[in-house]
Amino acid sequence: MDETTKENFLKALTKVIPPDRLYTEDEISDDYGHDEINTIFHLPEFAVKPMTTKEVATVMQCANENNISVVVRGAGTGLVGGAIPTTGGLLLDLSGMNEIKQLDTDNLTLTVEPGALLTDIKQYTETRGFFYPPDPGEKTATIGGNISTNAGGMRAIKYGVTRDYVRGLTVVTALGNVMHLGGKFVKNSSGFDLKDMIIGSEGTLGVITEITLKIIIKPEVTMSLLVPFPNFKDAIKAVPNILRSGITPTAVEFFEQNVIKYWESFSQKIFPEDGHQAYLLLSFDGQKEAQIEDDYEKIAELCLEHGAEDVYVLDDVKQQEEIWSARGAFLEAIKDSTTEMDEVDIVVPRSEIVSFVQYVHQIATTENIRIPGFGHAGDGNLHFYVCRDDYDQKTWQEKLTKVFDALYQESKTLGGQVSGEHGIGIAKKVYLRKSLDEVTYTAMKKIKQVFDPNNILNPDKIL
Amino acid sequence: MDETTKENFLKALTKVIPPDRLYTEDEISDDYGHDEINTIFHLPEFAVKPMTTKEVATVMQCANENNISVVVRGAGTGLVGGAIPTTGGLLLDLSGMNEIKQLDTDNLTLTVEPGALLTDIKQYTETRGFFYPPDPGEKTATIGGNISTNAGGMRAIKYGVTRDYVRGLTVVTALGNVMHLGGKFVKNSSGFDLKDMIIGSEGTLGVITEITLKIIIKPEVTMSLLVPFPNFKDAIKAVPNILRSGITPTAVEFFEQNVIKYWESFSQKIFPEDGHQAYLLLSFDGQKEAQIEDDYEKIAELCLEHGAEDVYVLDDVKQQEEIWSARGAFLEAIKDSTTEMDEVDIVVPRSEIVSFVQYVHQIATTENIRIPGFGHAGDGNLHFYVCRDDYDQKTWQEKLTKVFDALYQESKTLGGQVSGEHGIGIAKKVYLRKSLDEVTYTAMKKIKQVFDPNNILNPDKIL
Numbered sequence: 040m041d042e043t044t045k046e047n048f049l050k051a052l053t054k055v056i057p058p059d060r061l062y063t064e065d066e067i068s069d070d071y072g073h074d075e076i077n078t079i080f081h082l083p084e085f086a087v088k089p090m091t092t093k094e095v096a097t098v099m100q101c102a103n104e105n106n107i108s109v110v111v112r113g114a115g116t117g118l119v120g121g122a123i124p125t126t127g128g129l130l131l132d133l134s135g136m137n138e139i140k141q142l143d144t145d146n147l148t149l150t151v152e153p154g155a156l157l158t159d160i161k162q163y164t165e166t167r168g169f170f171y172p173p174d175p176g177e178k179t180a181t182i183g184g185n186i187s188t189n190a191g192g193m194r195a196i197k198y199g200v201t202r203d204y205v206r207g208l209t210v211v212t213a214l215g216n217v218m219h220l221g222g223k224f225v226k227n228s229s230g231f232d233l234k235d236m237i238i239g240s241e242g243t244l245g246v247i248t249e250i251t252l253k254i255i256i257k258p259e260v261t262m263s264l265l266v267p268f269p270n271f272k273d274a275i276k277a278v279p280n281i282l283r284s285g286i287t288p289t290a291v292e293f294f295e296q297n298v299i300k301y302w303e304s305f306s307q308k309i310f311p312e313d314g315h316q317a318y319l320l321l322s323f324d325g326q327k328e329a330q331i332e333d334d335y336e337k338i339a340e341l342c343l344e345h346g347a348e349d350v351y352v353l354d355d356v357k358q359q360e361e362i363w364s365a366r367g368a369f370l371e372a373i374k375d376s377t378t379e380m381d382e383v384d385i386v387v388p389r390s391e392i393v394s395f396v397q398y399v400h401q402i403a404t405t406e407n408i409r410i411p412g413f414g415h416a417g418d419g420n421l422h423f424y425v426c427r428d429d430y431d432q433k434t435w436q437e438k439l440t441k442v443f444d445a446l447y448q449e450s451k452t453l454g455g456q457v458s459g460e461h462g463i464g465i466a467k468k469v470y471l472r473k474s475l476d477e478v479t480y481t482a483m484k485k486i487k488q489v490f491d492p493n494n495i496l497n498p499d500k501i502l
Numbered sequence: 503m504d505e506t507t508k509e510n511f512l513k514a515l516t517k518v519i520p521p522d523r524l525y526t527e528d529e530i531s532d533d534y535g536h537d538e539i540n541t542i543f544h545l546p547e548f549a550v551k552p553m554t555t556k557e558v559a560t561v562m563q564c565a566n567e568n569n570i571s572v573v574v575r576g577a578g579t580g581l582v583g584g585a586i587p588t589t590g591g592l593l594l595d596l597s598g599m600n601e602i603k604q605l606d607t608d609n610l611t612l613t614v615e616p617g618a619l620l621t622d623i624k625q626y627t628e629t630r631g632f633f634y635p636p637d638p639g640e641k642t643a644t645i646g647g648n649i650s651t652n653a654g655g656m657r658a659i660k661y662g663v664t665r666d667y668v669r670g671l672t673v674v675t676a677l678g679n680v681m682h683l684g685g686k687f688v689k690n691s692s693g694f695d696l697k698d699m700i701i702g703s704e705g706t707l708g709v710i711t712e713i714t715l716k717i718i719i720k721p722e723v724t725m726s727l728l729v730p731f732p733n734f735k736d737a738i739k740a741v742p743n744i745l746r747s748g749i750t751p752t753a754v755e756f757f758e759q760n761v762i763k764y765w766e767s768f769s770q771k772i773f774p775e776d777g778h779q780a781y782l783l784l785s786f787d788g789q790k791e792a793q794i795e796d797d798y799e800k801i802a803e804l805c806l807e808h809g810a811e812d813v814y815v816l817d818d819v820k821q822q823e824e825i826w827s828a829r830g831a832f833l834e835a836i837k838d839s840t841t842e843m844d845e846v847d848i849v850v851p852r853s854e855i856v857s858f859v860q861y862v863h864q865i866a867t868t869e870n871i872r873i874p875g876f877g878h879a880g881d882g883n884l885h886f887y888v889c890r891d892d893y894d895q896k897t898w899q900e901k902l903t904k905v906f907d908a909l910y911q912e913s914k915t916l917g918g919q920v921s922g923e924h925g926i927g928i929a930k931k932v933y934l935r936k937s938l939d940e941v942t943y944t945a946m947k948k949i950k951q952v953f954d955p956n957n958i959l960n961p962d963k964i965l
Contacts, residue, residue, distance in 0.1 A: 145742040145853035216941040223851035225881035226922035235698035256748040279608040285719040285789045326748045388686035390608035418688035459689040478679040485952040
């Protein structure tokens with residue numbers, strides 16, 4: 040960026056954003072340069088913290104006029120570099136737009152600003168008897184970030200993903216116009232579905248500034264089963280049988296013993312009922328205890344019929360919190376076990392999970408590298424972490440590329456896709472390109488041009 | 503179309519489609535010229551019945567080369583003229599591509615061709631213990647048509663709409679290329695959501711030639727409640743209270759006495775428990791009788807607390823079939839009560855249903871015209887039918903325009919949208935235009951250009 044452009048843009052920004060929410064040079068926090076996975080670092084030239092849709096719209100107009108690239112950031116908890124300003128330019132920090140604006144108990148909606156944290160939405164709704172079902176592991180993520188990646192989480196098997204809970208969006212376009220998509224109504228067959236195009240577009244098509252979420256009534260009762268199996272195949276093969284029972288668990292998580300070991304050493308705690316090769320962790324929720332008990336007893340029996348070594352019923356709240364917080368900390372635990380890591384978040388048809396996990400084990404052996412992981416066994420979305428450990432930089436990069444190439448190719452072969460819930464960002468671009476045919480890829484490119492003709496919104500992400 | 507173009511195109515078509523599936527002039531059935539509502543009639547110049555994705559792709563290539571407009575037709579049960587070839591050209595009749603190709607019991611998916619009828623999908627899945635939840639009134643519609651309008655239906659309140667059950671689509675583009683969108687996997691955050699853009703696009707963005715549907719396990723038990731109220735306001739006002747109970751009925755339908763009268767005279771039957779001003783008809787389903795009983799007893803009590811005059815429990819299959827088939831025939835009954843009619847399918851926030859119904863009553867009085875209707879009270883999607891009765895053509899057109907203008911304006915004022923589930927087609931174009939702001943409308947126009955640069959796919963529909 041030349042100095043004149045820089046000066047002009049800064050002059051324009053100062054007219055819109057007060058000095059205490061406008062940052063340049065040394066005022067720019069290092070946090071703005073990375074996300075949670077920490078493999079890329081790049082700072083923006085400017086950063087602003089807008090507080091209203093109008094401020095965002097005016098900033099976008101300035102950016103477009105001066106051809107400045109704009110990257111939107113929520114809490115920075117992404118894993119694929121989507122919120123890193125890799126081309127410099129302006130960082131739009133929406134963490135200040137975090138108001139929970141309206142609970143509508145007739146329409147069962149919650150209107151929020153994009154910077155509201157998942158944990159705040161949880162607290163706000165649940166203390167009032169309502170429930171926002173999506174449950175990604177990272178509770179300090181913003182709702183705007185969750186919508187931008189179409190975050191999934193652990194309850195997707197019963198409740199669906201973020202997309203299923205977005206009723207309405209206010210979106211500022213790349214040119215600084217404001218679109219209102221959807222609303223408080225439930226059904227809609229009125230023209231093209233722009234709302235779903237914005238969801239999951241990782242800040243490349245528009246800036247989300249207000250959201251109307253669907254909420255439901257809070258389930259009164261929750262309980263969980265921890266089910267050990269002699270090996271990962273038996274654990275995973277039990278899942279379709281569970282889902283064919285007519286009972287839909289809230290979550291069906293899968294993990295192996297190695298991940299438990301990392302967690303124990305990370306947390307300095309002992310995992311309950313340790314010592315088995317593989318586990319399913321299931322939860323159930325509903326309004327009535329008797330109903331939930333019926334359900335989990337039937338599923339427990341089914342698991343034992345399909346090779347489970349035991350079934351541990353977790354029905355008190357504390358026990359459940361412990362085990363789910365352990366599950367929630369697996370990512371951190373693996374991160375803590377190594378010097379550096381990168382992740383795959385592939386999704387395959389449920390019927391292909393065994394093949395994929397088997398393939399990961401095989402690659403880990405042939406490449407002599409650790410690839411621990413866990414996954415949402417109910418929906419075929421698996422998280423594996425390639426660990427650098429003691430490899431030098433060159434060997435690590437070679438091995439990582441080789442492993443990634445192999446895993447994404449295998450996912451494609453098995454009828455899967457690159458990302459189940461973390462998005463593409465900058466880290467998975469090359470694998471998305473390989474996974475899509477020319478016609479589909481070109482259509483995506485052209486859609487980017489429709490929304491962002493000057494390619495200023497998160498310009499080098501996804502495509 | 504000039505004669506040379508006509509000849510060239512016909513020559514090209516004969517190379518792809520055998521003569522017994524290619525129709526011109528007198529061979530073209532009158533059925534191809536209208537849909538279920540019967541307010542518009544226009545025949546195509548050519549019609550073909552392709553049997554494979556490849557045939558569709560080649561036909562689209564020929565059409566694009568010769569700049570011939572192409573309209574896709576399933577069973578012709580639409581209500582907004584979406585499948586009528588209003589600009590002539592080619593009609594692509596997909597009713598022959600009606601195979602149910604694969605039931606995948608591990609991934610809980612059903613792969614079908616677009617011409618498969620809802621009734622066939624129902625029969626196929628339910629006899630095998632599975633269930634395709636969306637339940638639009640018109641069971642002889644094709645699944646392709648349902649996807650093209652994002653059909654909703656009566657079970658949307660519990661199970662969602664057609665969009666929620668489409669996992670994968672094979673789509674032939676306007677240029678004759680083939681795209682595969684989605685698949686058998688459950689979650690996806692891999693680039694822009696083209697699949698949802700195709701769903702609900704009414705044949706204007708591509709031709710759907712294969713579909714992978716999500717299915718679930720068939721609920722073992724179904725029962726219904728017929729709940730009379732002293733007036734429509736009390737009936738509708740009970741609904742948010744029902745939905746806040748934590749119990750989600752499968753369906754919550756609303757109707758008034760006048761519609762029952764039309765149905766009785768149409769069907770020559772007596773409606774059970776006739777004689778009340780307004781009704782809610784609810785259904786419940788699940789795996790266990792005791793659970794369903796608990797649920798409906800709680801809801802029955804709630805209804806009585808909120809003004810219901812009585813609660814009739816319909817728990818035997820025959821009773822339920824009778825009442826739901828009556829509900830399913832309301833549209834036909836109203837049609838039978840008049841000389842000609844046109845419909846609105848607006849959707850408003852649930853909290854605004856009373857205001858909207860009140861407004862309809864008021865307009866009917868001031869314009870001295872019958873506007874009977876009914877609706878999905880659980881999701882704010884209302885169907886009202888403006889009846890011509892004995893008005894002459896000129897007065898009818900004037901009154902219809904006046905009533906439509908007023909109703910769509912009111913829906914917009916109440917935060918609603920033009921169509922909840924029937925789509926826009928040609929009949930609602932002007933109201934969609936009025937309901938959208940310039941930025942959103944322009945984005946839709948540009949998206950049309952991305953998918954169909956020569957504007958040959960259903961060219962004068964939606965926008």
